[in-house]
Amino acid sequence: MDAAAELRVGEGRKVGTGATGTGITVIVPTFNERDNIAELVVRTADALAGRDAEILFVDDSTDDTADEIARVAADAPLPIRVIRRAENTGGLGGAVTAGLLAAASDVCIVMDGDLQHPPELLPALLARHDEGDVDVVAASRYIGGGDTSGLGTAVRFGVSRAATWLTKAMFPIRLARSTDPMTGFFLVDRRALDVSTLRPQGFKILLEILARTDLRIAEVPMAFGERRHGTSKASLRQGATFVAHLARLRFGKMSLFALIGAVGAVANLGIMWLLTTAGVPYIWAAIIGAEVTIIGNFILQERFVFADMRTGARALGIRFLTSFAFNNVEAALRIPVMVLMVESWHVSSVLATGLSLIVAFFARFLFHSLVVYAPRRRRKADAEGEPPVDTAALRVLRAIDAEAMRPGEL
Numbered sequence: 406m407d408a409a410a411e412l413r414v415g416e417g418r419k420v421g422t423g424a425t426g427t428g429i430t431v432i433v434p435t436f437n438e439r440d441n442i443a444e445l446v447v448r449t450a451d452a453l454a455g456r457d458a459e460i461l462f463v464d465d466s467t468d469d470t471a472d473e474i475a476r477v478a479a480d481a482p483l484p485i486r487v488i489r490r491a492e493n494t495g496g497l498g499g500a501v502t503a504g505l506l507a508a509a510s511d512v513c514i515v516m517d518g519d520l521q522h523p524p525e526l527l528p529a530l531l532a533r534h535d536e537g538d539v540d541v542v543a544a545s546r547y548i549g550g551g552d553t554s555g556l557g558t559a560v561r562f563g564v565s566r567a568a569t570w571l572t573k574a575m576f577p578i579r580l581a582r583s584t585d586p587m588t589g590f591f592l593v594d595r596r597a598l599d600v601s602t603l604r605p606q607g608f609k610i611l612l613e614i615l616a617r618t619d620l621r622i623a624e625v626p627m628a629f630g631e632r633r634h635g636t637s638k639a640s641l642r643q644g645a646t647f648v649a650h651l652a653r654l655r656f657g658k659m660s661l662f663a664l665i666g667a668v669g670a671v672a673n674l675g676i677m678w679l680l681t682t683a684g685v686p687y688i689w690a691a692i693i694g695a696e697v698t699i700i701g702n703f704i705l706q707e708r709f710v711f712a713d714m715r716t717g718a719r720a721l722g723i724r725f726l727t728s729f730a731f732n733n734v735e736a737a738l739r740i741p742v743m744v745l746m747v748e749s750w751h752v753s754s755v756l757a758t759g760l761s762l763i764v765a766f767f768a769r770f771l772f773h774s775l776v777v778y779a780p781r782r783r784r785k786a787d788a789e790g791e792p793p794v795d796t797a798a799l800r801v802l803r804a805i806d807a808e809a810m811r812p813g814e815l
Contacts, residue, residue, distance in 0.1 A: 428456065428457035428458065428510050428512060429453065429456055429457065429458040429459070429510050429512050429513075429514065429531065430458070430459050430460075430461050430504075430508035430509055430510040430512070430513045430514070431449060431453075431458065431459070431460045431461065431513075431514045431516065431527070432461050432463065432501060432504035432505065432508060432513055432514065432515045432516075433445065433460060433461070433462050433463070433504075433515075433516055433517070433518045434462075434463045434464075434465070434497050434500035434501055434504065434515075434517070434518065435462055435463070435464045435465070435466055435470050435474075435518040436464075436465045436466055436467075436470075436497070436518075437466045437467060437468045437470060438466070438470055438518035438519060439466070439468055439469055439470045439473045441518055441519055441520050442462075442470065442473045442474055442477050442518070443473070443477050444520060445518060445520060445524065446460065446477050446478075446481050446485065448520075448523075448524040448525065449483075449524040449527065450481065450482045450483050451524075451525075452524045452525050452526075452527040452528060453483065453527055453528075454482075456531075458483055458484075458510075459483060459484040459485065459486060459509055459510070460481075460483065460484070460485045460486070461485075461486045461487075461488070461504050461507060461508060461509075462474050462485070462486070462487040462488070462518070463487075463488045463490065463500040463501070463503050463504045463507075464487055464488065464489050464490070465490055465493045465500055471487055471489055474487045475487070486507075488503060488504070488507060490503060495604075495605040496605070497589075497605075497610065498603075498605025498609065498610035498613060499605050501515050501605065501610045502600060502603050502605050502610070505593075505595055505598070505600050506600055508595065510595075511594060511595040511596045512531075512534065512592065512594060512595075513592070513593055513594075513595055514527060514530060514531075514590075514591070514592045514593075515589065515590065515591055515592075515593070515610065515611075516589070516590045517589050517590070521629055522544065522589065522590035522627070522629075523627070523628065526544055526590070526625065526627055529625045530542045530544065530591075530592040530625060531592065533592075533623050533625055534592050534594070538621065538623075539621045539622060539623040540593065540594045540597035540620040540621045540622070541591060541592065541593050541594070541597075541611075541614070541615070541620050541621070541622040541623070542591060542592040542622070542623050542624070542625060543583065543585060543586075543588050543590070543591040543592075543611060543622060543623075543624045543625075544585075544588055544590035544591060544624070544625055544626075544627035545583075545584045545585035545588060545624040545625070545626060545627060546585050546588065546627055546629045547566075547569070547584040547585050548584050548585075548624055548626050549626060550626030550628075568587060569584075569585065569586065569587060571651070572586050572587065572612060572651060573586065576615070576616055579615055579616060579619065580615060582622050582623070582624075583615060583622055583624070584624060585624070586609075586611060586612050586615055587609050587611065587612055588611055588627070589610070589611070590627060591611050593614060593620075597618065597620055598614065598618055598620075599618070602617055602618070603617060604617075604713060612651070659770055661709060661710050662706065662710050662766075662769075662770050662773070663766060663770075665702055665705045665706055665709065665710065666702065666762070666766055666769070668705070669698040669699075669701060669702040669705075669762075670698075670759060670762045670763075672694075672697070672698050672701065673694040673695065673697075673698045673758065673762065674694070674755055674758060674759060676690070676693060676694035676697060676698075677690045677691055677694045677754070677755060677758060678755065680693060680694070681754070687747070687754040688740070688744065691740055691743065691754070691758060692736075692740065694758075695732075695733075695736040695740070696733075699728075699729060699732040699733065699736070700729070702732075703725060703728050703729065703732075706728075706773065707721075707724075710773075711773065711774075711777075711778045714778040714780075715778070717780040717781060718777070718778040718779065718780065718781065719781060724777050724778070727776065727777050728773060728777050731769075731772050731776075731777075732769065735765055735768060735769065739761045739762075739764075739765055740761075742761055743757045743758055743761050746760070746761075
C-alpha cells in the first residue's frame with residue numbers, strides 16, 4: 406500500500422468502488438488477517454446484496470493485511486474503506502471505537518476478521534433491528550440455535566462461560582437480556598451511543614457499550630465458526646486486561662485501586678513472612694516489603710487505574726517520584742503505628758501490617774487522584790494565582806463520587 410493510503414484514525418477514505426453515504430457500515434477490526442480478507446469481503450457482499458452498505462476495516466496489522474484490503478477493494482461489489490491506526494490504542498476495542506467514529510452510517514455492525522463470525526448472519530441482525538424496538542442486536546453463542554464449537558477446546562469453552570457468568574453477575578440489570586455480552590459480532594445504532602464516553606481496553610467492546618449506556622438489546626443465535634487462517638489473539642495478558650477492565654467498569658477507579666492495593670498487600674505480607682521466616686527482624690522485613698510493593702503498585706496503577714489521566718498529567722518520572730515519596734512518607738508514619746500495635750497491644754506483626762495498609766488506602770487514592778495525576782492546566786492556574794474553580798474539599802468529594810461510583814447500577 407502506498408504512502409497516500411496509510412490512514413490515521415478518523416481519516417478513512419474509500420479505496421474500493423461504490424457510493425458514499427451508505428445505510429449500513431460493517432466495521433471489521435483486523436490484526437494480521439491477510440489470508441481471510443478476500444473470502445470475508447465476498448461473503449459479506451453476498452449477504453448484503455441489494456443493500457446500501459460499506460465495509461470499514463480498521464487495521465492494526467504488522468503484516469501486509471492493508472495491502473490485501475486495497476487489492477480486494479479494487480473490484481469489490483461494495484465500497485471498502487480502510488483506516489490504518491498510528492497507535493494500537495485500546496486494542497481491538499479501540500479499533501472498533503475508531504470505526505464507530507468514522508462510519509458513514511449510524512447502523513453499524515461489528516464483526517471479527519477471522520471468519521469465526523459468519524457474514525451470512527448479517528441479514529438476521531438487520532432484520533431484528535428493523536423491527537424498531539432495540540438499539541443493539543447481538544449474535545449469541547448461548548441461546549437456542551447458537552453453537553460454540555468454534556471455541557475449540559473444553560478449556561476455552563469453560564473460560565468463556567465462566568467469564569460470561571461473572572460479567573452478568575456484576576451487571577445483573579444492564580445485562581439482564583444478554584446471554585453473550587462478550588460477543589464480538591453485533592449491530593449497534595450509533596444514534597443511541599455517546600461514543601466519546603467509551604474507554605475500551607482489549608477485546609470486549611460490547612461489554613463496554615452495554616455497561617456504560619442503558620440500551621435496548623435483542624439477540625439472534627450464532628454458530629461460532631472455526632478459525633481458518635492465522636492465530637487466536639487471546640492470551641493470559643488479554644485475560645488480565647479483561648478482569649481489570651471489568652473491575653473498572655463495575656466499580657470505578659477507586660475499587661480498581663483497591664484491588665491493586667489488595668494484591669500489593671498480599672505481596673507485602675508474603676515478603677514479610679518470607680523474610681521473618683529467614684530470620685530478618687520484622688521491622689526491616691516490613692520496610693523491604695513496603696518498598697517492593699510501592700514500586701509494583703505504581704506500575705499497575707499506571708497501566709490499569711490512571712491510564713486515562715496520564716496524558717494531561719506530569720511526566721512519568723515526576724509522577725513516579727511524587728508517588729514514591731508520598732508512599733514512603735505514609736509508610737514512615739504507618740510503620741511506627743504498626744510497631745506500637747505489636748509492642749504495646751501484642752498484635753501479630755502480619756495482622757498489624759494488614760490493618761495499617763487498610764487505613765492507608767483512602768489517603769493513597771485521594772493523593773494519587775488529586776495530586777499525582779492532576780491535570781497540568783489546573784496546577785498552572787494555581788501557580789499563577791488564579792482563583793480555584795473548586796475548593797480542596799469539593800475536589801475530594803467529587804473525586805470520590807466520580808471515580809468510585811461510575812458507571813455502576815445505582
